[in-house]
Amino acid sequence: MTLFWTLGALLVASAVFVISQRKPVYSVVGLLVHFAVLAIFYLTLNAEFLAVIQIVIYSGAILILFVFVIALLSSGVAPFSVGPNRMPKAAVPAAALALIALGLVVYGIVRTPLVTAGAHAATSIPGPAGTANVFGSVADFGKALFTTHLLPFEMTAFILMVAVIGVVALAGEETPFVPSLRRARIVEREMREAILRGGER
């Protein structure tokens, strides 16, 4: 109970930190805290494997990717007041509107009767952490992943392959797939000059 509210407050505070920082690097640090707290949250929900995955994939892979791109772009070059890091002008009214909308959503959720335990068949029962074959243990997760849900698991391999090919095609060196604005202007000018010359190239 106390743990839920402590972790929940940390989650919300770090999320607000992420979107309220001028420099993206500070946002990454906030996101790191957010993901770490979320991993602890997953542990309280008996999701041991997902907690580890959260740290490894999110904090280890995705955040490092963000840090590399920030270092690559150095997007802090433009002055903060006019550059992409500028803060929104109408932040206060926007935040007020968002809070009202959020209040309505939460009110609706709280007022809606929810079907909870017993509606669906339990796949396994919870037990002390660290033991095999209890709900949420690595063995339990692995068995579900490789038997009942094998097809979605294999589709993740396809998704990742598409992502890798997409990233290489987009950001690879001297790629023919992405026409740069400069190259497009050169081609446009050459075509216009060719037309002015009377069609002879």
Added chain:
Amino acid sequence: MNEAALPVAIVNYIALSAVILFIGAAGVMLRRNPLIMLMSIELMWNAANLLFLAFARAWLNNAGHIFAFIVITVAAAEAAIGLAIVVVVFRSARTVDVDEVASLKG
């Protein structure tokens, strides 16, 4: 103590998830730095994941765990492609401000 019971009622998890989702949505709509917008999208993915795991625990059905796993995979792919697009846009337009990048507007 009943082993099947959640630490707190499920509605608290839904409310917390909604709060984080709204913070992420506010980040996407208010900020003009594509990197912070992508991070806000990650916040929203994670809000959904939290709810998947909370309901999986409430119903003791680990299909929610599998779905959260798929969501993490898709989020990783999305982050990689999104950042690649940011790099390409920066190379081409020399800015990453999403208000400046408007050549598709016509």
